[in-house]
Amino acid sequence: xxxxxxxxxxxxxxxxxxxxxxxxxxxxxxxxxxxxxxxxxxxxxxxxxxxxxxxxxxxxxxxxxxxxxxxxxxxxxxxxxxxxxxxxxxxxxxxxxxxxxxxxxxxxxxxxxxxxxxxxxxxxxxxxxxxxxxxxxxxxxxxxxxxxxxxxxxxxxxxxxxxxxxxxxxxxxxxxxxxxxxxxxxxxxxxxxxxxxxxxxxxxxxxxxxxxxxxxxxxxxxxxxxxxxxxxxxxxxxxxxxxxxxxxxxxxxxxxxxxxxxxxxxxxxxxxxxxxxxxxxxxxxxxxxxxxxxxxxxxxxxxxxxxx
Numbered sequence: 001x002x003x004x005x006x007x008x009x010x011x012x013x014x015x016x017x018x019x020x021x022x023x024x025x026x027x028x029x030x031x032x033x034x035x036x037x038x039x040x041x042x043x044x045x046x047x048x049x050x051x052x053x054x055x056x057x058x059x060x061x062x063x064x065x066x067x068x069x070x071x072x073x074x075x076x077x078x079x080x081x082x083x084x085x086x087x088x089x090x091x092x093x094x095x096x097x098x099x100x101x102x103x104x105x106x107x108x109x110x111x112x113x114x115x116x117x118x119x120x121x122x123x124x125x126x127x128x129x130x131x132x133x134x135x136x137x138x139x140x141x142x143x144x145x146x147x148x149x150x151x152x153x154x155x156x157x158x159x160x161x162x163x164x165x166x167x168x169x170x171x172x173x174x175x176x177x178x179x180x181x182x183x184x185x186x187x188x189x190x191x192x193x194x195x196x197x198x199x200x201x202x203x204x205x206x207x208x209x210x211x212x213x214x215x216x217x218x219x220x221x222x223x224x225x226x227x228x229x230x231x232x233x234x235x236x237x238x239x240x241x242x243x244x245x246x247x248x249x250x251x252x253x254x255x256x257x258x259x260x261x262x263x264x265x266x267x268x269x270x271x272x273x274x275x276x277x278x279x280x281x282x283x284x285x286x287x288x289x290x291x292x293x294x295x296x297x298x299x300x301x302x303x304x305x306x307x308x
Contacts, residue, residue, distance in 0.1 A: 007067040011059045020048065021055040024067065030277040031201065040067060067253070077106050077132055079120035082113065086122075087290050092157045092283045093150055094123070097292050100146040105134045119151060127158035139165055139238060139296040144256070146295045147174070147274025152282075160282035165238060171278030175222070175294060176241055177271035177301060178252040179262050179298075182221055182229040189217040189246040193239045203241040204257060205249045215239045225305035228255060233277075243272060257302070270288050271298050 007028070015023055021041060031165035044052040045068040048059065049205070059065070082109035085097040098104070098115060105116040119126060119136060126136035129152075136151040138161045152158035166169045192212035196202040206212045216236030223230040229252065233243055241260075246251055248260040256267030294302075 005069045007069070009065045009188060011061055011063045013061045015059065016061040018051055018059055018138060019055065020046070020059055020065075020283070023059055024065070028137065037067070040069065045069070057121070070084075077120070078112065078117060080112060080117040081121050082118035083117075084118050084122055087148065087292070088288070090153055092281070093152050093161070095148060095150050095290050098141055098146060098149050098274075100144055100295060103143045104140040104149070105130075107133075107139055109206065109275055115149070119225060123153060125153055127153060127155050129155055129158045129162075138162055141274055142244075142270070142272075144269035145272045146292075148277035148290055148292050149274065150277060150279065152253070157282040165280050168236060169280070171276060171289065172235045172238070172274065173276035174235070175273045175275045175298070176231045176233055176243060176247065177255045177298060177305070178229050178231055179249050179255050179264065180228065180252045181224050182219075182231065182252055183225075186219045187219050187250075188211065189215075189219070189244060189250060191215060191249055193242060203239070203245050204243060209244075213237075215242050215246065217242060223302075227307040228305050230302060230305075244270060265301075267297075267301070269297075271300055271301060283287040 009027055021038050022033060024037045024046070028037065038055050040046050041053070041055050046052065047066045049063050050055065055236035085296040086094055087097050088095040096115065103114045106114050115182065116135060116137065126158065128135060130137045131158050136153065136158070138150055138152050138158060141147060141149055150161060152161055164165050191205040192207060193203050193215045194209040194212040197206040214237060218234045218236060220232045221229055244254050244257050244260050248262065253262030254270040254272050255262050255264060262270065273294055274292070276289065276291050278287065280287050
């Protein structure tokens with residue numbers, strides 16, 4: 001069955017007279033691009049009081065606009081010749097150093113330019129367990145997070161690696177620059193996570209929710225600055241937005257993370273990097289570990305913090 005998200009917005013007096021596409025771009029800028037919304041309008045997936053309109057339609061106060069967004073289909077997932085930073089590759093898997101601005105797989109609003117689009121152009125064969133939208137994807141990183149990610153080329157590799165991640169046997173170490181001076185050198189955050197009850201696009205610490213899932217994050221202070229701290233973070237579990245939500249929960253949000261309270265200094269993304277990735281190779285049964293250097297934007301910000 002096709003999955004759909006429906007967003008409903010009522011036009012206020014202050015927005016009357018605006019173009020439909022411009023209005024939606026303003027209201028939904030944190031979710032979708034204007035180009036994507038224009039495509040939805042052209043395809044008849046935006047209704048104004050129940051009727052489809054053109055991009056240039058002039059909206060009126062009191063009108064109700066419904067935006068219908070469907071999950072990408074096989075026809076939306078195309079191979080694209082996008083450069084990849086491949087750290088390791090063999091017949092069973094590859095390890096990629098993902099850029100901070102790259103989405104891992106296609107989703108509403110991001111049908112192209114993703115890691116999957118690039119992988120489809122690079123590899124003839126990828127594991128099919130994730131379906132047409134997530135071929136080979138064993139785990140993921142948020143769009144704004146840079147660093148190491150393993151991709152499975154065969155179903156055997158995919159199943160084996162997934163078991164390692166589920167059993168917490170895979171090693172994942174992050175480096176984060178957080179807002180504020182962390183008091184203790186080491187710490188463990190154990191707080192269950194669930195979808196934010198007020199905003200389903202976000203995650204939140206929720207001790208009482210029926211769908212809350214156990215989450216554990218360990219941190220170690222690498223260096224303290226005047227207004228921030230450089231941390232090494234080890235995941236005990238791998239929940240969506242885990243590091244970002246946990247650090248915000250204890251009062252030290254990741255710098256640049258506007259979603260969870262760390263937005264500042266004009267940063268364009270959270271200062272979070274997946275530095276180390278280790279796992280047992282599915283075919284050889286040998287342990288492999290990879291390390292990625294910090295990206296330039298994080299290095300430059302750290303140097304700036306040292307001079308304060």
